[in-house]
Each structure stands twice: as structure tokens, then as C-alpha cells.
Amino acid sequence: MMQEAVPSLTDVRFHGRGGQGVVTASKILAEAAILEKKWVHAFPTFGPERSGAPVAAFTRISPTKFTVKTEVYNPKIIVVIDPTLLSKPETYEGLVEGGILVLNSATEPKKEDYPPQAGEIWWVNGNEIANKHIGRTIANTVMLGALVKATGLVSLDSILKALGSYFKGDIYDKNVAAIKEAYEEVKKVE
Amino acid sequence: MAKVENQEVKGLTGDQAVAYALLNIDPDVVPAYPITPQTIIMEKFSEFWADGLVKTELVHVESEHSAMSAAVGASATGARVFTATASQGVALMYEILFIASGSRLPIVMAVANRALSAPINIHGELTDQLVTRDAGWVSFIGEDAQEAYDHTIIGFKIAEYPEVSLPFMYGLEGFIVTHALEPVYMLDKKTIYDFIGEFREPSNWVFAPGNPGAQGLLALPDYYMELKYQQEQGMKNARKVIPKVLDEFGEITGRYYHEVEPFHMEDAKYAFITAGASSGTAKAVVQRLRSKGEPVGMVKLRTIRPYPDEQLSELLKDLDGVMVVDRSVTFGSPASIQATDLASALLKHRKFPRVLSSAIVGLGGRDITEKDFEGLYEQLKKDVQEDVSRTHWWGVRI
Amino acid sequence: MSDKTPIDIKSWIREQWGASKLPPGGVVPAPATSLEYKTGEWREFKPILDDEKCTGCTQCYFICPDDAIKMDDRFHPIFDYDFCKGCTLCVEICPVDAIKIVKEVK
Numbered sequence: 001m002m003q004e005a006v007p008s009l010t011d012v013r014f015h016g017r018g019g020q021g022v023v024t025a026s027k028i029l030a031e032a033a034i035l036e037k038k039w040v041h042a043f044p045t046f047g048p049e050r051s052g053a054p055v056a057a058f059t060r061i062s063p064t065k066f067t068v069k070t071e072v073y074n075p076k077i078i079v080v081i082d083p084t085l086l087s088k089p090e091t092y093e094g095l096v097e098g099g100i101l102v103l104n105s106a107t108e109p110k111k112e113d114y115p116p117q118a119g120e121i122w123w124v125n126g127n128e129i130a131n132k133h134i135g136r137t138i139a140n141t142v143m144l145g146a147l148v149k150a151t152g153l154v155s156l157d158s159i160l161k162a163l164g165s166y167f168k169g170d171i172y173d174k175n176v177a178a179i180k181e182a183y184e185e186v187k188k189v190e
Numbered sequence: 191m192a193k194v195e196n197q198e199v200k201g202l203t204g205d206q207a208v209a210y211a212l213l214n215i216d217p218d219v220v221p222a223y224p225i226t227p228q229t230i231i232m233e234k235f236s237e238f239w240a241d242g243l244v245k246t247e248l249v250h251v252e253s254e255h256s257a258m259s260a261a262v263g264a265s266a267t268g269a270r271v272f273t274a275t276a277s278q279g280v281a282l283m284y285e286i287l288f289i290a291s292g293s294r295l296p297i298v299m300a301v302a303n304r305a306l307s308a309p310i311n312i313h314g315e316l317t318d319q320l321v322t323r324d325a326g327w328v329s330f331i332g333e334d335a336q337e338a339y340d341h342t343i344i345g346f347k348i349a350e351y352p353e354v355s356l357p358f359m360y361g362l363e364g365f366i367v368t369h370a371l372e373p374v375y376m377l378d379k380k381t382i383y384d385f386i387g388e389f390r391e392p393s394n395w396v397f398a399p400g401n402p403g404a405q406g407l408l409a410l411p412d413y414y415m416e417l418k419y420q421q422e423q424g425m426k427n428a429r430k431v432i433p434k435v436l437d438e439f440g441e442i443t444g445r446y447y448h449e450v451e452p453f454h455m456e457d458a459k460y461a462f463i464t465a466g467a468s469s470g471t472a473k474a475v476v477q478r479l480r481s482k483g484e485p486v487g488m489v490k491l492r493t494i495r496p497y498p499d500e501q502l503s504e505l506l507k508d509l510d511g512v513m514v515v516d517r518s519v520t521f522g523s524p525a526s527i528q529a530t531d532l533a534s535a536l537l538k539h540r541k542f543p544r545v546l547s548s549a550i551v552g553l554g555g556r557d558i559t560e561k562d563f564e565g566l567y568e569q570l571k572k573d574v575q576e577d578v579s580r581t582h583w584w585g586v587r588i
Numbered sequence: 589m590s591d592k593t594p595i596d597i598k599s600w601i602r603e604q605w606g607a608s609k610l611p612p613g614g615v616v617p618a619p620a621t622s623l624e625y626k627t628g629e630w631r632e633f634k635p636i637l638d639d640e641k642c643t644g645c646t647q648c649y650f651i652c653p654d655d656a657i658k659m660d661d662r663f664h665p666i667f668d669y670d671f672c673k674g675c676t677l678c679v680e681i682c683p684v685d686a687i688k689i690v691k692e693v694k
Contacts, residue, residue, distance in 0.1 A: 027371050031201040034373045040201065043370035046313060046555065067470030069334070069366050071557045162201075294613035355612060395617035402619030409614050412604065417614045419607040 010153065011072045012059045014143075015091050016081035018051045021140035024166060025081065026057035028144060031162035032154040039065045046071075054085060061153060077151055080104055081143050083127060092118070102147050102186070104139050109189055122150035124186040133178035134171075141175045145182035156183055194442055197375040204335040204367035207374045208274065208300050209234035211342035213243060214379040215386070217298075218269035221249035221260035225279040226312045227364040228302035232274060254279035258286035258297075265295035266405050268396035270346065270389065273297065276364065277304035280318045284325070290357045291326030291421060293405060294394055296349030297357040300342065303331075303466070304364040305554045313555020314364035316466055317518040320494065320527045322359070326421050328428050329494040330360040331465045335372040338362040340445060343377070346386045347435045352393030353427040363467040363517075364555065377443065385442060429496045449498040451490040452505055454480050458487030460570050461506065461543075463514040463532060465491040468551070468558040472515065475563035486567060491528070499535030507541035511574035513566050514548040517558065525581050526550055547573045549584040556585065597624040627654065631674035633689040635667055641686035648678035648687060 012029065016022035023044045030042035044057040058072040074094045079102045085091050086105060095101075098119035103109055104126035114121055124146040126139030141163065148156050160176055167175050202210060208231045212220070222232045239248050247264075251257045254275050265271045275283060280301055290297050305315035316331065323329060328348055332338050341360040349358040362368055395403050409417055432449060440446030451469075454476050455461060464472045469490040479486045489505055491498070506512050516526035523530055529548030536542050549566055552558040562584060573580055597618065600610075611617050644663035656672040657665045665678070665687075679687045 027201065030371050034199060034201045039373060041370055041372055042201070043203075043365070046365040046369065066474070067333070068474045068560070069370075069467040069470040070559045071366075073559075292614065394612045395615045401617075403615055403617040404621075405613065405615045407614055407616060413610065413614075416605070416607040416610055417612075420610065420612050423607065424612075 013075035032158035145179035146186035205230035207339035219264035274300040287325040455487035503539035509543035
């Protein structure tokens with residue numbers, strides 16, 4: 001019997017706080033990937049929902065169908081939606097060697113403050129952009145703009161399309177503007 | 191029926207997938223009571239209902255016991271009835287589960303599999319469904335959101351078959367399936383109705399105007415056994431109907447399901463038996479072990495009742511060792527719940543692997559990882575080497 | 589639907605139908621079949637009316653739990669011994685002792 005190719009999985013982990021749309025971010029990314037005919041599995045850290053508590057959500061993406069149904073332990077990409085979690089070591093737990101960090105930070109991060117296995121560190125002032133366009137410092141969608149620029153995991157177009165099943169009308173337009181600005185503004189730490 | 195091309199694909203959680211299937215089935219009556227992790231099924235379905243997208247009579251009841259009672263009453267009028275629950279909800283329904291099957295009512299129920307109290311736990315485990323195995327329901331367990339979607343439709347078809355006329359329950363595991371988003375291929379209303387019919391066509395007597403009669407009666411020693419035997423005949427007929435229905439569903443959707451699904455069982459010496467979400471993880475591990483030359487396969491079990499004893503004994507007869515990976519627990523039993531069933535199946539057909547071990551894994555939602563399966567494979571080889579069948583409490587801290 | 593299932597309740601009981609013939613689900617797909625089940629056979633005591641004493645007050649008619657008392661045109665009771673289980677409530681309620689009980693002889 002032919003051996004099927006083992007699908008190559010990309011695990012993304014989002015960090016934020018309850019109420020900041022962390023799970024929604026993971027789902028928008030997943031739906032964008034579905035639009036590109038990729039296979040996904042997206043879920044939050046399971047358990048009761050508590051507003052304000054640190055939460056994580058995961059999106060597992062592969063170009064081909066996969067069946068693995070486990071939680072994510074070794075993400076390749078970590079997106080920090082809430083800047084107050086930047087300094088917490090548990091935010092970066094399990095990051096693979098050469099992994100990518102996409103950070104919501106008001107100032108340029110210093111490489112030495114982050115885990116040595118991080119291959120690339122990208123940053124954008126997500127709160128400022130969110131506040132400017134949406135009027136609230138909730139940076140979940142903003143960070144998706146930064147994520148796609150940093151990783152090319154899915155296209156910006158797909159993200160904007162997937163966003164449509166979560167937001168409509170005026171609020172959709174504002175989110176689009178915010179995502180686009182983050183896409184333009186995100187920078188890699190050299 | 192011809193295959194339906196261009197099925198709409200949408201990112202849905204397992205619970206949402208069930209609700210989307212219900213949207214196009216538009217069942218006549220849905221009595222339900224909320225319980226995590228089932229809640230989103232009814233939450234989403236209520237949205238469809240509030241938007242006027244379904245004509246369903248949605249009944250808000252005060253407990254799961256009432257939900258199943260209302261389901262029985264509605265189904266006895268010939269209506270197509272759906273409900274969903276989990277864990278303690280299944281336990282509270284337990285009494286009425288027998289009335290549904292004994293009355294031969296083709297109710298369909300989703301079970302968002304969750305661990306039973308005490309202690310309270312809201313996470314994934316199959317015990318809540320497996321302990322209903324004697325209640326006379328046709329019982330399926332699915333692996334992912336797609337199967338949750340498909341089982342919702344398949345369930346009505348099987349349950350309403352005149353020669354089956356039994357209630358149907360199907361499991362989707364708490365959180366890892368119910369709350370996780372995956373691509374789900376969906377069918378349009380016409381395709382679903384071509385498959386299951388727009389309305390249920392009752393094959394037995396039902397309450398209806400101008401059709402007097404009585405249901406829910408007494409049957410003493412003179413008739414009770416005959417009526418129970420009829421139920422077993424219904425189950426036997428389900429054995430014949432299930433592969434037919436699954437085949438037909440495959441023709442339409444391209445998704446061919448089976449009661450047991452072997453994977454890499456050719457020339458295998460060792461095998462896992464799995465059910466539910468961990469089957470997907472097992473597949474990945476088996477594939478990797480195979481690529482390293484390990485003679486290992488697996489069989490995913492879809493149907494818990496009727497139990498596919500013949501297919502399993504045929505698949506496992508020449509193996510050195512079998513490890514039943516069981517996300518459920520029973521106490522004081524000879525082996526895990528599923529291993530006990532399997533053992534009697536093998537005995538019935540007099541075809542045995544050398545060693546039949548079982549592992550109790552992932553209770554209370556503890557993640558069943560690829561490492562777990564790798565470890566279980568090593569353990570199985572060890573059991574075979576020592577020629578002992580064991581039950582392992584896998585990963586428990588002593 | 590009911591014409592699909594031939595329901596001759598007498599033969600059902602007499603012939604002790606097996607699983608292949610019994611209507612599924614333990615239903616009885618016909619109305620008023622309890623009339624075929626003569627509960628009067630359970631009776632140990634039998635009520636007898638003393639027509640002379642009866643005043644036609646109808647209290648026995650209303651208290652009978654099995655609807656086994658009918659009335660004649662003078663409102664005197666007529667016992668339906670097919671369904672009278674001999675509970676003797678009518679005997680107890682009769683204000684003029686017009687109903688007597690006798691031991692049933694079978």
C-alpha cells in the first residue's frame with residue numbers, strides 16, 4: 001500500500017485576554033485558510049470563559065487534509081494580542097526552534113528580551129491602530145493583518161473575506177482599515 | 191442518486207455543524223435543555239429558528255428528563271424529532287431512553303460527549319454515551335465536525351427505516367470536536383430531502399386524529415419478552431440497513447463511511463482500536479510508525495450499537511496484539527467498556543488475536559497525544575512479548 | 589394506518605401472538621379495547637340490589653370507580669358484572685343499605 005504523505009502542519013497560537021476576541025482571531029485565520037482550500041483545526045484553550053483572564057487560542061493549518069486531534073504544544077507562530085502578556089514567559093512556552101513571534105507592542109522589542117529560539121520577531125503598535133480605526137484598544141483583527149504580512153500564511157484578501165462572516169457594514173470597514181494599516185506598518189526586528 | 195458536486199464548505203465547530211445539518215433537515219419538533227458542551231447546537235439552531243429559517247416546534251423544557259419525554263410524546267405522533275445533550279443530561283434521560291426505544295420511536299439525538307460527575311468536569315469523554323449501550327438505541331461515534339454533520343442526516347435515515355424503527359444517538363467529543371472549527375462540506379436541502387424524505391413516514395401505528403389507539407402500555411410476563419425480541423430484531427435489521435445507508439450516503443457525498451474503518455491493517459501484527467476524535471490522532475501515528483517499518487494498523491469503530499462483531503473478529507483474528515484505546519471508564523469490569531464488548535465478539539466468532547489489552551485514556555478531557563499512542567504501541571509490544579492481556583490506566587499519576 | 593394492522597383483540601389474547609405478529613412498540617392500534625378485557629373475573633364479592641329499599645339517590649352510580657354501574661329509568665343501579673371488580677364502595681356508600689354483598693361463586 002502506498003504511504004500517504006504526512007501532512008505538514010503549521011501551528012499558530014494567539015495570546016490575549018478573555019473578551020479581546022482571541023478565539024475569533026483564531027477562527028478568522030482558519031476561515032481564511034479554508035477559503036484557500038487549506039485544511040484547518042481551530043480551537044481555544046478549553047474550559048470556562050472568564051473575561052479578563054489570559055486566554056490562548058490555536059489555529060492549525062496545513063495545505064492538505066490532516067486528522068490529528070490534539071491540543072497545540074509546540075507552535076511555530078505566536079501572536080500576542082494583549083501587550084500586557086508580552087513579558088510573561090508562559091506566553092512563549094513550547095515555541096519551536098526558529099519560530100515566529102508577532103507582537104502587539106508600543107515600542108520596538110529588544111531581541112534579548114525574547115526566547116532565543118525565536119527565528120523572527122515582528123512588531124506593530126496594535127492598540128494604537130485599533131484605537132485609531134475602531135475606537136477601542138482591542139487588537140485581535142489588527143494582529144491578523146500583522147500576522148499575514150509577517151508569515152504569508154494566508155493572503156490579506158482571504159483574511160478580509162473571512163472577516164465578513166464576523167463583522168458587517170461600518171464595523172467591517174473600520175476593521176478592514178485597521179488590518180490594512182497593521183499589514184503596512186508591521187516591522188521585523190533586525 | 192448522483193454525487194453532489196460543489197458542496198459548500200464552511201468553517202464550523204462540531205456543534206455548529208450539527209445545527210447547520212438541522213437547518214436543512216428542519217425537524218418537526220426539537221425539545222432541548224442546555225448543557226455544556228452541547229449548548230452551541232441549540233444556541234445556533236435557536237438562531238435559525240428565530241430568523242424563521244426552520245418551521246420546527248422548539249420546546250424549551252425544564253430538564254433533560256423532560257426533553258426526552260417531550261421527544262417521546264412528539265415522536266409518537268409521527269413527527270420527526272431531534273434533541274441533543276451531554277454527560278449528566280444523558281444520565282438524567284436514562285429512564286426515558288428505554289421508553290423511546292421500547293416504543294420504537296426514531297428520535298435522533300446528538301451527544302456532545304462529556305465526562306460524568308463527580309467530580310464535575312465539562313470536558314470530552316465517551317463514558318456518557320457508552321453507558322447507554324443497553325438502552326436499545328442505535329449508537330454511532332464520530333471523529334470530527336464533518337462526521338457530526340453527516341451523522342445528523344444519516345441518523346434520521348437509519349432510525350426511520352421501517353424495519354429498524356429505533357432511536358439513534360451519535361457522539362461528538364466535547365470541545366476537541368464540539369468547540370473546534372474545521373472545514374465542513376454541507377449539503378443543500380433538496381439533496382437531504384431526496385435522501386431522508388421531507389417528512390418522516392411512520393411505519394408503525396402513531397397518534398393521529400381519526401386513528402384511535404394507545405401507546406405506553408403495560409405488558410406483563412405474557413407479552414413483555416416478545417416485545418423485547420422485536421427490539422432485537424430491529425437492531426438486527428439495523429445491521430443490514432446501516433451499510434446500505436452509508437453506501438448510499440457515500441454515493442451522494444463522496445464520503446464513504448463504514449461501521450469499522452481499518453487503516454493500514456494489511457500485514458499488521460499490532461493494532462489499535464479507537465473511537466471518536468482520538469482516531470484521527472491514531473491515524474497520524476500509525477502512518478508515521480508504518481513509514482518506519484512498524485507492522486501496526488488501526489481500526490476505527492463507528493458503530494457502538496449494533497456492535498460490528500463479525501467485521502472486527504475478521505480484521506483482528508491473525509494479529510499478535512490489539513490495544514483498545516478507550517476514552518471511557520468502568521469499574522470492577524474485566525476490561526475497559528469497549529474491550530469487554532470486543533472480547534465477547536472475538537469469543538463468539540472464535541477468532542482471536544494473541545493479546546487483547548486495553549487502555550483507559552483521556553478521561554475528563556485529558557488530551558490524547560501522539561506521544562500517548564507511541565507509548566501505547568510500545569506497551570502493546572511488551573504485553574505481547576509477555577503474553578499478557580492488560581488494562582492500562584494510561585498516563586495516570588500514581 | 590389502523591387498517592394495516594388487523595386488530596382482533598380477542599384472538600390476540602387467545603392466540604398469544606408472537607413477536608412477528610404483535611404491533612411493534614407495545615401499542616394497541618385500536619380504540620376501547622379494554623372492553624375485551626373482562627375485569628369482572630377478578631371479583632371476590634358481588635353486589636346485589638334490594639330493589640325495594642333503593643331510593644334512586646344515584647350515589648352508587650357516581651362512586652363506582654370502574655363505571656360498572658348503569659341506571660335504569662328509575663335511577664336504580666344495574667350492575668355490569670363483566671367489569672365490576674367487587675370493590676364494595678357502592679355497598680358502603682348506600683344510605684339505605686339497599687346493596688348487599690355475597691361471596692362470588694365461580
